[in-house]
Amino acid sequence: MHKGDSQALLEAILTDKEKRVRIQEELLKLYGAPVIAFTVNIPGPSKKTPEGAEIHDIGVKAISAALDLSGIQILGQRLEEGAAGRVAFFSAAAPPIALKQQAIAIEEAHPLGRLFDIDILTEVGISVSREALGYKPRGCLICSSIPAVICRRSQSHSLQALNEKIRLMLNCYKAENSML
Numbered sequence: 001m002h003k004g005d006s007q008a009l010l011e012a013i014l015t016d017k018e019k020r021v022r023i024q025e026e027l028l029k030l031y032g033a034p035v036i037a038f039t040v041n042i043p044g045p046s047k048k049t050p051e052g053a054e055i056h057d058i059g060v061k062a063i064s065a066a067l068d069l070s071g072i073q074i075l076g077q078r079l080e081e082g083a084a085g086r087v088a089f090f091s092a093a094a095p096p097i098a099l100k101q102q103a104i105a106i107e108e109a110h111p112l113g114r115l116f117d118i119d120i121l122t123e124v125g126i127s128v129s130r131e132a133l134g135y136k137p138r139g140c141l142i143c144s145s146i147p148a149v150i151c152r153r154s155q156s157h158s159l160q161a162l163n164e165k166i167r168l169m170l171n172c173y174k175a176e177n178s179m180l
């Protein structure tokens with residue numbers, strides 16, 4: 001990647017983050033309820049990939065279905081697409097801890113859950129962490145028993161290997177759910 005390009009991409013991602021914070025604040029003010037912010041974990045500098053968008057769609061459906069099943073009302077919903085990929089926001093009428101437990105259940109049980117990043121913000125905008133609820137940090141995509149942060153820091157896997165794994169997971173999921 002050209003140096004100027006990566007600088008431009010970085011700036012676009014920063015603007016995205018500011019936009020994300022603005023939407024979150026808007027929803028918090030509008031509904032006074034916790035906010036679910038859902039993104040897909042795509043490694044590498046370009047987050048806007050066709051696989052990422054497909055996985056995001058599948059995740060949005062999984063989250064909506066889980067909230068519906070639990071009888072949790074969705075007060076408002078927003079979808080934002082930027083340089084960092086897609087973000088879906090849900091204002092949900094439930095306590096933040098209950099929402100985080102739901103989020104972790106989806107991240108652990110859904111076949112693509114390892115790729116989902118489901119953040120929960122309290123009514124006052126504080127993020128609820130997995131660790132705060134006594135859960136272990138998330139495992140690496142390839143060697144699942146090792147925390148992802150360790151493999152990332154030591155750059156254990158090439159971007160190509162990670163993207164290949166993501167494609168494989170998505171294709172398996174689509175084949176099993178007759179989406180191919």
Ligand SMILES: [Zn+2]
Pocket residue numbers: 140141142143144146151156157
């Ligand atoms: Zn690893």
